[in-house]
Amino acid sequence: MIDTHCHCLYGVDDASEDIDTSIEMLREAYEDGITKIICTPHSLPGGKYPNDYEALQLPFNQLKKAIQELGIEIDLYLGSETFFSPLTIAWGKAGKLVSLNQTSRILLEFPWYEIDFNFDPLLAIKQMKELGYQIIVAHPERYPFIHKDYSYMKELRALGCHFQVNSTSLMYPEDRNYELAWKIVEDGFVDVIASDAHRPHSKRSIILSGCHKLIMGKYGTEEANRLFIENPQALIDGGELKIK
Numbered sequence: 001m002i003d004t005h006c007h008c009l010y011g012v013d014d015a016s017e018d019i020d021t022s023i024e025m026l027r028e029a030y031e032d033g034i035t036k037i038i039c040t041p042h043s044l045p046g047g048k049y050p051n052d053y054e055a056l057q058l059p060f061n062q063l064k065k066a067i068q069e070l071g072i073e074i075d076l077y078l079g080s081e082t083f084f085s086p087l088t089i090a091w092g093k094a095g096k097l098v099s100l101n102q103t104s105r106i107l108l109e110f111p112w113y114e115i116d117f118n119f120d121p122l123l124a125i126k127q128m129k130e131l132g133y134q135i136i137v138a139h140p141e142r143y144p145f146i147h148k149d150y151s152y153m154k155e156l157r158a159l160g161c162h163f164q165v166n167s168t169s170l171m172y173p174e175d176r177n178y179e180l181a182w183k184i185v186e187d188g189f190v191d192v193i194a195s196d197a198h199r200p201h202s203k204r205s206i207i208l209s210g211c212h213k214l215i216m217g218k219y220g221t222e223e224a225n226r227l228f229i230e231n232p233q234a235l236i237d238g239g240e241l242k243i244k
């Protein structure tokens with residue numbers, strides 16, 4: 001399996017604080033059968049986590065070297081979970097956005113808390129597309145605007161967006177996004193399932209096998225492989241994603 005949304009780099013966002021914690025997260029992932037990971041730390045242009053390539057290069061290279069030496073056989077790739085704001089567009093124009101493994105795809109996070117700018121998701125996508133980016137919407141099941149008006153899913157899809165759902169949203173019925181996450185899966189909008197992991201040995205670990213099994217039981221091996229292996233690999237390679 002391949003995890004394409006994961007906060008395993010240390011010291012750059014609200015997840016792992018040090019290299020040992022990151023190694024522990026990756027050890028757990030390895031034991032779970034995960035062989036490739038795109039590291040996607042938060043990138044909030046002009047905000048709390050102003051992560052660009054320069055800021056991420058050192059922890060990325062050091063973590064890669066450390067797990068190699070420890071025999072944790074996971075291929076790491078660099079990306080980010082880019083938060084959308086007007087400054088994101090400015091960063092895009094300046095070539096500062098960290099795409100998924102240097103492809104034209106951006107894992108884009110929309111506001112899910114109070115913000116100080118007018119937010120129009122469709123306009124946001126159009127602006128990002130004008131900059132030449134293809135958009136993977138990170139965890140649509142978490143956004144208030146999708147909860148309020150589900151027709152946005154269709155409109156975002158019509159603009160060419162792909163959708164990544166969190167495995168944790170599908171695994172825990174007590175999660176407030178559980179029902180919407182499953183609706184997104186049922187309706188065939190989901191293109192990739194990923195962990196969005198933040199820490200080891202917790203509900204936010206880099207663990208995908210449980211969710212993979214659940215999807216396989218409900219929809220069969222082919223669908224599970226599309227969501228956990230084939231489309232994630234296409235995100236690494238910049239290839240076409242299989243849409244349902």
Ligand SMILES: [Fe+2]
Nearest residue numbers: 005007081196
């Ligand atoms: Fe995330």
